[in-house]
Amino acid sequence: MADIRYYDVILKPVVTEKSMDIMADKKYTFLVHPEANKAMIKEAVEKMFPGTEVKTVNTMNNDGKTKRRGRTEGKTVKTKKAIVTLTENSKEIEVFAGL
Template identity: 75%
Template sequence: MANIQYYDVILKPVVTEKSMELMADKKYTFLVHTEATKSQIKEAVEKMFNGTKVKSVNTMNLDGKNKRRGMTFGKTAKTKKAVVALTEDSADIEIFEGL
C-alpha cells in the first residue's frame, strides 16, 4: 500500500440531492483515494476541518463504467466514496455552507 498523506486522502466533496439530505444528520460525502482506509479518512477530516470530530466512516468502492468510443471498448477509473458522520457536538464543515 502506498504511503498516503492526510491531504491526499480527500479528493473532492460529492454534491448530490442525497448527500445534501444527509447533511441534516451531520453526514458528509467525499470522493477519497482508492487505497485510503477508514482510519486514514477519519484522520484527514479531523485535521483538514478544524473543530470536527468524526463518529463513523462508511466507504463504498465503485467500479468504473463501461464506455464505448466507436469500436473501442473500455472502462472509466474506479472510485471510492466515503460518508463521514460527525458527532453532535462537532462543528460543521465549512465547504458545504451556503449550498
C-alpha cells in the first residue's frame, strides 16, 4: 500500500441532489482515495476542516464499468465514496456552504 497522507485522502466533494439533501443531517459525501480506510478518512476530514468532529464514516467501493470501442474492451477507473457524518456540536464544512 502506498504512503497516503491526510491531504491525499479526500479527492473532491460529491455534489448531487441526493448528497445535497442529506447535508441537512450533517452528512457530507466525498470522493476518496481507493486505498484509504475509515480511520484515514476521519483523520483527513478533522485536519482539513478545523472545528469538525466526525461521528461515523460509511464507505462505498464502485468498480469500473466495462466499455467498448470497436473490438477493444477496457474498464473505467474504480472509485471510492465516503459519507461522513458529523457530531451535533460540530461546525459545518464550508466547502458546501455556498451550494
